[in-house]
Amino acid sequence: MRLAWTRDGAEWRLRLRLDAGEGVAGVVTDGQAVELATDTCHVRLPEGEHGEPHPDLLALAAWTVAAPWARGRVVFDRPVSAALAGALHDGWGVDAGPVGGAAREAGERLAISYSGGADSVAVAALLPEAPLVHFQRVPHPRVPNRWTHYRSDVLAKLARGTGREVTVVRSDLEFMLRKPRPGYPEHHAVLAGALLTAGEADLGGVALGYEIGSRWLGGGRYVHRYTPDNPMWSAHGRWGRAFAAVGLPLVLPVGGISEAMTMRIALESELRDQVRWCLRGDGSGPCGRCGKCLYKELIQAAVERRPMRTEITADRPVARKWQQPPPYGGQEMIEYGCAHVPDIETTPFATAARHLKATVESTRWLERCYPPAVEEIPEKWRKEIEPIMADRFGFMDAADRLRVESWGL
Secondary structure, three states: OEEEEEEEOOEEEEEEEOOOOOOOEEEOOOOOEEEEOOOEEEEEOOOOOOOOOOHHHHHHHHHHHHHHHOOOEEEEEEEEOHHHHHHHHHHHOOEEEEEOOOOOOOOOEEEEEOOOOHHHHHHHHHOOOOOEEEEEEOOEOOEOOOOOOOOHHHHHHHHHOOOOOEEEEEEOHHHHEEEOOOOOOOHHHHHHHHHHHOOOOOEEEEEOOOOHHHHOOOOOOOOOOOOOOOOOOOOOOHHHHHHHHOOOOEEOOOOOOOHHHHHHHHHOOOOHHHOOOOOOOEOOEOOOOOHHHHHHHHHHHHHHOOOOOOOOOOOOHHHHHHHOOOOOOOHHHHHHHHHHOOOHHHOOOHHHHHHHOOOOOOOHHHHOEOHHHHHOOOHHHHHHHHHHHHHHOOEOOHHHHHHHHOOOO
16 A cells, blocks of 8 residues: 655645555454545645644554555655554554654643543543644545535534634545445544644644543444453554554543543533534534434433433334343443433333343442553653542442453453
8 A cells, every 4th residue: 555645735635545455345443344435535734834744643644544455565655763664563464664764752742632522521621721633524525425414514613612722623534435434444533633733733642532431341333341452542552552653642531431420521511511422413402313312311311310301212213222132332321321310211221221220339330430541541641630530530449340341241
């Protein structure tokens, strides 16, 4: 595979060329099969003067887009450091080159990859001085937009409304995918803007809102089990090593607490009015009809100890998965919701509640922090996060830790 960037002012354009033996079918780190739709994408930085990023930053930004399709060798248009080439070889088994030049030294600042969802808002609330980097999807000139209901403009406006230092990066890289739908080729492609601006912004790390379910319990499309070696978000996983090699380690400030606790932080923060997990809602609020709205309403109702407020019924397609036996994606939060929401038997989660039989006591561990999650935060920022976790949540005892470490067995 050959990857090359060209630049026009604040816009960077990536060109991907497949080699013999490489095709449009690929696989993401989390196991999702994807299909390539086009060979180009662009990343537009805010207007203004932007310096030339370190070659390793450009290379890793390109790799977050191209990794699912690369086989054997990847050739960048600028020499990369031996450190990055080694990380790509160890993580993906590819020979990366040309190799030459020094590795990038880490900067001083920690930026937050800010989506506007409760988890990233929680990180922003915990780190009030950190700048935000928001990724905004925009149309691709060569690929039809089959997701016109996705309101990336609304999410970007909410990010700007935080009053924080925020960099909005606009890109069509999600349209590189034809199947299963537009989306990040690798989840880390959301960090393309942070990578391209890391030098001029003096970044030495990037924080994300992945919580205990995503980091440790397998959440999303992962197998439903305890995953200490999570290849996506572990500091020692393939992506963790690659980002560390370019002086931008991945930092998960809320990696030891549950979505219920990140929801609590977000809703108790001054950014409460900017929280938006729904991808379909307009400026007036969430749509209230999608599966994500249903899931997050369960969590919010559990945090606020109130009945659910939803018009979605169990027979709706977005509620179908909860009418089946477990395991469920994000099952720890389904258990927490079923244990804490009054009248759960009148909601679309009634069947799940009967299967799970969760109680307030059996889910109490989800209100505490898992210590290894704090231990893997780089020391520079751990000293800021650790006291917050200790004071606000307390750390799990041996019995709680066993609940985490036997998850899915």
